[in-house]
Amino acid sequence: MSSFILRDIRIFTGETVLENAYVHIVSGKIASLGPITTIPSTTSEKIYSKPNHTLLPGLIDCHVHVGSGASHALPQFLRFGVTTVCEMHSELEHVQARHKQTLLPNTARYKTAGQSATIENGWPIPVITAHDKSPETAADIATWPKLTDHDSVVAYLDWNIREMKPNYIKLMHESGLSMNMPLTKPSLTLQRTIVNEARSRGLLTVAHATSLKDTLEVLEAGVNGLAHTFCDQPPTKEVVDAYRKGNAWCNPTLATLGSLTGEGRELQEKFAHDGRVQHLLGKEDVQHVCECMGFAKEKGKVDFAYQSVRMLREAGIDILCGSDAAGPAIGTAFGLTMHHELSLFVHEIGMSPIEALTSATSKVASRFGFKDIGKIEQGYLADLLLVEGNPIDDIDKTLEIRGVWREGALCDRYEGVFEG
Template sequence: MTTFLLRDIRIFTGEETIDEGYVHVHDGKIKSVGPISDAPLEPVKTYSKPGHTLLPGLIDCHIHADRADPEALPQALRFGVTTVCEMHNELENVQKLKKQTLEPDTASYKTAGQAATIENGWPIPVITAYDKSPETAAAIAKWPKLTDQSSVVEYLEWTKKEMQPDYIKLMHESGISMGREFSYPSVELQRTIITEAKKRGYLTVAHALSLRDTLDVLNAGIDGLTHTFCDQPPTQELIDAYKKNNAWVNPTLAAIGSLTTEGKELQRQFAHDPRIKGLINDDRVGNMCKCMGFCAENGKAEYAYEGVKKLREAGIDILCGSDSAGPAVGTAFGLSMHQELNVFVNKIGMSPAEALRSATSLVAKRFQFTDRGRLAEGLNADMLLVEGNPLEDIDATLNIRGVWRDGDLCSTYVEKLEAGVEPLLG
């Protein structure tokens, strides 16, 4: 663990802005933060970075590191995402990813572990459509296939013992937004999963891409949605259901743009941004330029934007998460978070500060992560340093000059940061 001082910087704490300030890091934690007039004079390594802005490390509240993708956590960190929240994976992959976080230059990892699934239910149809390998079929055969309270309790006790999940993920996908008909759970089964999960102290989150499916899981008592819907405009019934639960939504608007193909131009813009050179390999850049297209015939991105606007106006919390996954073309670990922030500002009408809050302190609050998401005394020194002012221009988040997880600087940025090191203070 290292000790250092960053000073002469603009600071967004996750909640408020300090126009010219400092942060003092000691052994991986934030020792103090405040205006430059309060900066300590201690004999520690000091970085003076006028014209730069320090943010809490971004928290991507929705990824899928399929097959324990070895690049998921390092690539996320290089883009300033210091924590990722996985929304479904098998036990072996979860174990590998948790072990990987012990290595340097990786994002911190939170997980739902194995999601609550049913026979032939989501995401089985989409996986088997592109992956017909015996290995994948064998893995899916081991998934829980919930049917009643007994199977729900067995699943929750198993996942608690084997995976130690941070939250429980439900799948509620009828296929409406894709013009398909998939097997999906009854509202009664979903209510049972939520009730039993809450008895065990778990937050519950759910996948749904249509208005009807969203209403189903809200009526079952879900805490948050990991997508918004794109099949029709929002209704007052939807807003009332969110308010009744005090539920939040992680709309994954960049991913929905890939699902409807309407996001292709913006995906290409981010994929070819010269600032990402060296942070992502060519294959993943190529994938970012493609579209999933599952909802091209039955969904519209504008419905998703309109729904999020209405929910925001009603005071519903909007959380930032990308739904990045190796097989999910149109997405890229870390990079898609910057695209999502762009969409929040330019399509939803958020201020840059509101968008940044949705990717930092608000995610931490709603997921009950008490040690991150803000720059405050005693919290993890998870930080993102960018040149310029993303509180005025949200796209400045890609002007990355330093990323720290638990006070450790990502090796990608050592040279960029050391160029501004001052002599030790005495």
Template sequence: MTSFLIRDVQVFTGEDTIPNGYVHVSDGKIKAVGPMSAIPELSIPTHSRPGHTLLPGLIDAHIHADMANPTALPQALRFGVTTVCEMHNELANVVKLRKQAREPDTAAYKTAGQAATIENGWPIPVITAHDKSAETAAEIAKWPKLSCREDVVEYLDWMEAEMQPDYIKLMHESGTSMGWPLAKPSVGLQRIIVDEASKRGHLTVAHATSLQDTLEVLEAGVHGLTHTICDQPPTQELVDAYKRRNAWVNPTLATMGSLTGEGRELQDRFAHDPRVKGLIDESAVHNLCNCMGFAAQHGKVEYAYESVRMLKEAGVDILCGSDAAGPAVGTAFGLSMHQELYVYVHKIGMTPAEALRSATSLVAKRFKFADRGRLAEGLNADLLLVEGDPLADINATLNIRGVWREGRMCSVHQGKLEE
């Protein structure tokens, strides 16, 4: 691998800002970061980019590359997402995606593997409502269905042997936000999953979209939630539950807007932003311009926004993730992360720096990814170069001029670096 230097650039390290600095990359790692006053003399390829900002590659804390979607990892990288965290997939798809992630021009891949499910529990009803094929039914029939500690131990043994998961995903969905009465695991079963997973050193994360479901799964002891609530206004009890467990939330607010049907205007704006032309195809544009609407009658996106405002004010960590998925209309791999950052600043009241931390260093910290998420010596050279200053205007994150994963530049942006 080659070495190169990016200089005369504002550097956001994932934690702090260097107004006029440089980053030295060597063999896929960051060799040095600092102010221009301390730049070393090196005879290597050098790019001077005044008026630009260099950031850590974004980490999307929540995607679903269903059916080993071949678009997910390349499209994510084109939008500056250098790592994706998948939250549920079958073994065959995980194997394919890990192979894809070893190819150039793809994001790095982290996964929960097969989520912990129960008979007829989430996401089985929503999948079978839209896909009644024999193939899908046969695949779901093979999913582990948990009901007791023995099942949980067997499930985790299988996961470790076959999937090597980066974290364990729990499903705790009653259907309240959507008006669907769904089978939901008991809090006791969820406690067993958390307990057994923790014994093995696994981080546990959970799906929940209603207030009561969230309170219950936090009581079970999970480390973080992969959605926020949208069924009713947030309460102090919710804040207290997060604080008591030192849990984080990945609220997926752009997806919540699609779920309630209220996000269409913003989705359309991002889908037709001239800066995304050439980075997504027309089918992806069409997908982003529609809403799921499952919670249109029973939820409001403002409840989701207010819950994050309250949690942020209380010091709860907010992680950025899109919940982008092939069949989930209203989302687009990579691009939805930029919409999420926009919402954090303009609807939640985060500063741009807080929003950018939520998509870089904070995700890495809470998921214990020690080799990424910051621009620091010895870490992966996962970089995003944008024109302008996203620390002043978060919308500048889409002014993409270069993306590197482990020091290798995404080929789509190679010409832009020299413009």
């Protein structure tokens, strides 16, 4: 199905909405789109008419972890309409495995930070080892960078680039303030060194921080974006100024922070038991989503996170959609948590559905420098999500999935449904 026409549909291009439209896919790319009156008359491809359906660019999850034990992740993301994922930390052997896996049919496209820039006993080592004392995990952690100075940063970046071909670099800046868990974090000097050396190699930098203090510090280091918002206290104007100073963006991971504080359980259970997704999830996934990490239940409040994103949005800071879905991150599920996050953007932050969908498509692509995905536009790859109904009016319609394509190839989960 790499060449075909979808017609009589609504199209969200990643920026605008076209009603009663068509899209023409040829050899896995967008050949043309527009009003149905302009459908090419000389075409031998199959034509599918899908009234009351909306076509979206494939979603881009800008924050995932699909390392050890996550070989099912890329196929599951695709089933949920997430056609591209951005890995934010994994070990060499797992990155190499995912690079190979993404070449196979029925998998999401894979972008990666490779292994993140870590220090001895820094995040997330103490949290992982407190709950997982297996030899396998210890062996993985032993391979992590233990950065200390300029020379170690240069050696780490050269190794990461050579071995893992990263699309960006991930920094960790976590003091444990939001979790009442004192942790060792890198110095601001070290973080600046990582940012500057990454930039000199043409790579963006993305940082983990979950407290206001840590967020302000790592923004001062010059990172391009934050992989979380904070949940330890209400936002201040100072944080808006810090984002503006570096033109940084925020991927807040609100659903995951709800699990971190323990306050998200009710909504997690709602999504886990939604009848529209039961055929896309395993029983273990459902159980996994219905539990909470709870690391920040004493010090953190998810409403502080909501407040921070509302303030950043009102100030014109770019908000990107990403789930932080990971095997060890209970309260999340590969693919499903992106739809949960979109719902929170609309119902808690006050975004319009178009704004939320943009945050998961064209805005992610623009900020990460992905040139051929994130839009339904002539010449772009045909990464597409077809849903029944109108998510422009009701964001929760994104779970009415009727077809998913990566480069024009239909995900096998939808072959029977789509042909019907």
